Amino acid sequence: MLIHSASQLVTLAGGPRRGADMNRLEIIADGAMLMEAGRIAAVGESAALLARYPRAERLDARGRVVMPGLVDPHTHLVWAGDRAAEFEMRLQGKSYMEIMAAGGGIAATVRATRQASRDELLAQTRQRARRMLAHGTTTVEAKTGYGLDLASELAQLEVLLALDEEGPLEIAPTFMGAHAVAPEFNGDAQAFTDHICAVMLPAVRDWWQQNAAARALPFVDVFSEKGVFDLEQTRQILLAARALGFPLKLHVDEFENIGAASLAAELGAVSADHLVKTSPRDIEALARSDTVAVSLPCTPFGLGQHEYTPAQQIIAAGGMLALATDLNPGPAWCENMQFVLALACRAMRLTPAEALCAATINAAAAVRRDGLVGSLEAGKQADALVLQSGDFRDLAYRFGVNQVQTVIKKGEVVYN
Template identity: 65%
Template sequence: MLIHSAGQLLTLAGGVQRGKALGNLGIIEDGALLIRSEQIVDVGKTADLLAKYPAEPRLDAQGKVVMPGFVDPHTHLVFAGDRAAEFEMRLQGKTYLEILQAGGGILSTVRATRAASVDELVQQAAERAKIMLKHGTTTLEAKSGYGLEWQSELRQMEALLRLDSQGILEIHPTFLAAHAIPEEYHDFPSQYVEQICEVMLPELRRWWIRNADARPLPFVDVFCERGAFTLPQSRRILETARELGFPLKIHADEFENLGGVRMALELGAISVDHLVKTSPEEIALLGNSQTVAVSLPCTPFGLAEAEYTPARAILDANGILALASDFNPGTAWCGNMQFVIALACRYLKLTPAQAIAAATINAAAAIRQEKRIGSLEVGKQADILILSVEDYRHLGYRFGVNLVEHVIKRGKVVL
């Protein structure tokens, strides 16, 4: 298929964009691209490609924006139930940590998820995935973390593999048994850490090799935060995961700076996520690393917090900045990356171009997929959006509406 007559073809060519280089969209005006066998095989001006490939089936972009599909590198897609009652509690003045300590928060979702079958988890998550696809997300990372015991965590991992095989969108799983201390280990958190390290992670590796059709091992993540896992506990889990060959991620500095970013960089984490309270010293370290800083602006927005990721400081330090939704039932039930971009423009002080790059090529780097997706270049997978507008700056400028008109996944029009 030859997609032609794009008013602005945003290629984002050239690889991951760090520091002040963020925002290079690689725009080709009146652009076109050719897809064959799920891949992009040519990119250029419309007149050139129409002349070069006269017999190809065509899709006329009618002067609108054509760009890569969004990559969402931090979601909690698989869970059961909801937490609408807790939203009301927060409006009445209760904090996130107060709700968690009272047995709500993550633990509330844990109880509902433990009671759900794999089929139920797949069905509920598939409906959420369809909405995300409709708004332009073509690839996402998704975590377990609402079981907090082996069989429940395993059901979530199985659900993620089944969802990926359905082809609604492409899913890269993460194992997050270290999301919270379960109620039964409330007084013995160190024993739960040992359970993760000595039982869950080795068993996960064996199960994955048997069931995941030669896919690379999933990410392992930990919520390093007051009320969740301490810095020493987080290190123990991540070091064990690294020894077993798992790539690493971390939730860090959402509410307090515990040193999680520094530790994650020492361990070679692929990404460090949240980063609201990250220190200037750790921001400088990020700028000298290949680890991606993932900002989740829907989360402070959902919590009505005033502080967001210090994105400008990260860019000034030459860091690699990505955006994600943090889709989850407690603080950010929003999988719309267009809204994430709108928040990033307002609260992270990014330009639309910077936010788009952070939500595509840099987001792909946060899940180690930047060589396959995230830009429109020859040899890459054909994951493409056609917007309903002629200027990319409408992303960020407008919010509360869906600007995606066509979604193309692996070279096929799916919406």
């Protein structure tokens, strides 16, 4: 299929970007793209491609933007139930960490998720995956972490692999047994840390080799935060995971700075995520590393807070910034990356171009798939969106409705 006559073909060609380079989108006016067997075969000006491929099936994108499918590199996609009651408690003044300390928050979702049957969990998760796709997300990272015992964590990995298999949304899975201290450990974070390192991580690796051997190992992620896993426990889990071959991610600086962003950079984590209380020293450490800085503005927004990632400083220091929803049943039930772009430009003063880069090629780097998705370049997977308008800035400028007209995954129209 040949998509042609796009008023802007936003390619994002040339790999992930750092610093001011994030503004470089590589737009082809009156652009065209040929797709063959799920891959991008050619990208260029319409006149040239229409002449070169006269017999290809055509899709006219006149007056429209064509861009890479959005990549959402941080979600907690798989859970059962909801926490609407906690939302009301927070509006009445209870903080997220207070609710968590009182047995709500993540623990409440753990109870609901453990009780759900596999089919129920799959059905609820599938609905969210469909909404993500309908809003233009074609690749998503998804974490376990609402099981906290081996069997229920593995059940969540199974659901994620089953959904990935089903398609069309492509899922990069993450094992996040260290999302909170399991109820069986009665708040003993050190004992649970030791258990994760000695029992869970090796078991997850064995399970993976038996059930998903053809795929790269999942990421391992830790909620590194005062009152959850401290810096030394985080280091212990990440070192154990790294020794087993897992690539690393980390939740850092969401509520308090305990130095976890610098630890992520030091240990070569693929990404460090949240980054609200991040210090100038942490920013320097991230900028000097290959660790992608993933900002999750829906979380402060969802908590009614006014402090966001110091994105300007991260970009000024030469960091690689990405954006994600943090989709979860607590602060951020949002399947829509378009809203994240709109919010990022207002709350963190990103330019629309920086936000778009952060949600495509840089987001792909945050899940180690930038060689495959995140830009429109010959040889890459044909994951693309046709927007309803002809100006990419509309994706950040307008908000609250779906601006995606057509979603293409691996060369097939999957939403229209």
